[in-house]
Amino acid sequence: MKKNEISILGSGLIGSLLSIYLKKRGLDVHVYEKRADNRKGEYKEEGRSINMALSERGWKALEKVGLKEKVLPLTIPMYGRQIHNEHGQTSFIPYGKEGQAIYSISRGKFNQLLMDEAEKAGVNIHFEHRIEDVDLRNFEITVDNPESGLEKISSEVILGADGAYSSLRNAMLKQVRFNYKQEYISHGYKELSIPPTADGEFAMDPNALHIWPRGSFMLIALPNPDKSFTCTLFLPFEGERVCFENIRDEKDVKGVFQTYFDDAYQLMPQLSEQYFSNPTSSLITIECYPWMLNKSLLIGDSSHAMVPFYGQGMNCGFEDCMILDSLIEKIGTSAWELVFAKFQKKRKPDTDAICQLALENFEEMKADVADPKFIIRKKIEAKLHALYPNDWIPLYTMVTFSSMPYSEAYALGKLQQKIMDTVMANPLITQNWDKLDYEDIIDQLDKAKAV
Ligand SMILES: Cc1cc2nc3c(=O)[nH]c(=O)nc-3n(C[C@H](O)[C@H](O)[C@H](O)COP(=O)(O)OP(=O)(O)OC[C@H]3O[C@@H](n4cnc5c(N)ncnc54)[C@H](O)[C@@H]3O)c2cc1C
Structure with a gap:
């Protein structure tokens, strides 16, 4: 049976950055990713891409592995919130002091860059390798891939960076004294977009995060380097007058947008088409503890998925990587259990706090800012x-x-x-x-x- 030194489950944003950190420590790192390699062939990311806001904690973690300068050209600074009221009037609220910004970046392009950098550093990413099972007694993962079918791989260390529906966490759930809580919020989201104007310019100020707060629901828009905006519509799934359940046809979509987001509506020629072809996704908060079992550890969303309203899920996961790396630097790689124990003890109160703040910030974004x-x-x-x-x-x-x-x-x-x-x-x-x-x-x- 093949034996790895380090197996990372998932090559999302956190798994990819983590693999770079560990490779730089001289470790043999294998990453297993269920998706195909989206850098090959024609990759379309519409529908579920959602651009991200990258901020200080994320930048710091990128800087520590020398990636800040490579990521910067992919980003657009947003210096504050541009609030759009129902009459189309706008007001600007700076995020911080002059010059302070959060940075809009496409999730897909960012992930591709991190995977490129991981491979350049010598990480082995195995695409179309879905983790089917994690055996925590024998430290074996069962991987399914289209070529060889099910394969068992043994590993000294297993790191679960496989997101909110983690296979490693599922295995931990079967152990005694593992605490787990998940909660879906009442709202879901859908991606839409605002294209560049006819003369190829941004249709709104590109250096702001645009918000249309409407009490129980909202629309936001973040700029892209191709001069379009990626918009996210947050609505309750059901139970309110304006909710996903009540938008059934083109007339309903137009009605809601003309009534509540008319200035945005005027900039969205493909609104109905996008509305009905893009999925409606749900939002979950996950808390669990402990994050480790022997030489396995949960990291990123697998241990603390949060709602996106503070723009911190990825930033927090990147900070996880940096803090874990500092502990490895201090303790070494011969005492993984000690590294993981210190990591979870230090980090859990902080991730609890940001999960709670993210929930509270939803109120601020959809209602208070108006x-x-x-x-x-x-x-x-x-x-x-x-x-x-x-x-x-x-x-x-x-x-x-x-x-x-x-x-x-x-x-x-x-x-x-x-x-x-x-x-x-x-x-x-x-x-x-x-x-x-x-x-x-x-x-x-x-x-x-x-x-
Ligand atoms: C609408 C929205 C907006 C957001 N905006 C922001 C923002 O502005 N700023 C911010 O910091 N955060 C934001 N977030 C949060 C951010 O997206 C997450 O925190 C981040 O993606 C977590 O990264 P991850 O690598 O832990 O998990 P994921 O991104 O979920 O990646 C997990 C990876 O594991 C793979 N995988 C899963 N299961 C398996 C399996 N069984 N076998 C093999 N591979 C598997 C998946 O294919 C995926 O590649 C937002 C989230 C949402 C939903």
């Missing part, structure tokens, strides 16, 4: 940050533009939220926000931290 008071709140927090950069850091900044552990950002964010709720309760806040006693707000935070 409230004029939300803009005032953001302005007050930006001013506090400008006046006292080390004392008041807005939660979004801590999560997106820093590498502060997510759990610390979460705790501090809650204290700040409480103080801001009191500040915003002032009935004259809209007129007076600029004249507040900002020093007093910082004092309140200091006191809250001391408790």
Whole structure:
């Protein structure tokens, strides 16, 4: 039987980056991927591509393996949210300080680049190799591929980077004392697009993440280097007036878009066609623990799938790779169980925090951003940050533009939220926000931290 040193399950974003990290440590790395190699032949990624927002944690993990400069040309910076109201008027809310941005990147192209780099480094990626079973007693994986059928491969170390429906996690589920919780949210999503204009330009500002918040549902759009936008429509599956269940034909699609997203509708000539040909996908949160069993470990979405509303799933998974690598650097490769034990202990509180924040941010994106008071709140927090950069850091900044552990950002964010709720309760806040006693707000935070 073939024996691998390291078997990574899945060559998605996290499996591919992880393979590069491990190869650089001199290990023999094999990756098993159920899909065909999408770099060959005519690859179409419409329908489920969804471009991603790459931010500080992701960049840092890429930089550590020398990939930042290679990824940068694939991205477009987005400096803030461009909010579209129902009358087509827009307002811009910066994400952070001037120059701070999150970066739009196509999932498909990014994944291809990471797989190219993995292979260049010497990683063996086995496409069309679906993991059918993981035997955790004998440390064997059963792989199915069209040429040789079912094959058993033994491995010293097994890393499950096979996403939210992980085969390694399924095997762990059969063990005693494995905790597992999954929850589908009420909303699903569908990919749509806005093409370039007739003269080949972007139809909207390319340096913003566009949001059409409508209370219980929303549309967002991120720019692509070919001057199109990839849009994602988030709707409840059922139970509301505007929901996927109630959109049955072209007339329904047009009705919803003309009523709620008319400015976007004017830019979407293929709306109905795309709406009915692209799938409607669901959104899941997964928590489980422990992430390891002997020399096997779950990483990325397989251990902590989250809803996409903080734009952190991939960034968090990349940070996982970097933290795991730092532990390997410190402890070495002769004590994998110790490396994995330290990894899960350090990381679990942080991934719990970001999973929770991602759920909470859904409310902010689909409803709060449309409230004029939300803009005032953001302005007050930006001013506090400008006046006292080390004392008041807005939660979004801590999560997106820093590498502060997510759990610390979460705790501090809650204290700040409480103080801001009191500040915003002032009935004259809209007129007076600029004249507040900002020093007093910082004092309140200091006191809250001391408790
Ligand atoms: C709509 C949406 C928008 C998002 N936007 C963002 C964003 O802006 N920023 C961000 O940071 N994150 C975002 N995310 C989250 C991000 O997509 C995930 O966190 C990330 O893709 C996780 O990567 P992964 O490699 O762990 O899993 P996956 O991307 O799911 O990859 C798993 C891989 O394993 C393979 N596989 C699965 N099962 C098997 C098997 N049995 N055998 C062999 N191979 C297998 C799959 O084919 C796949 O290639 C978004 C998610 C969604 C749904």
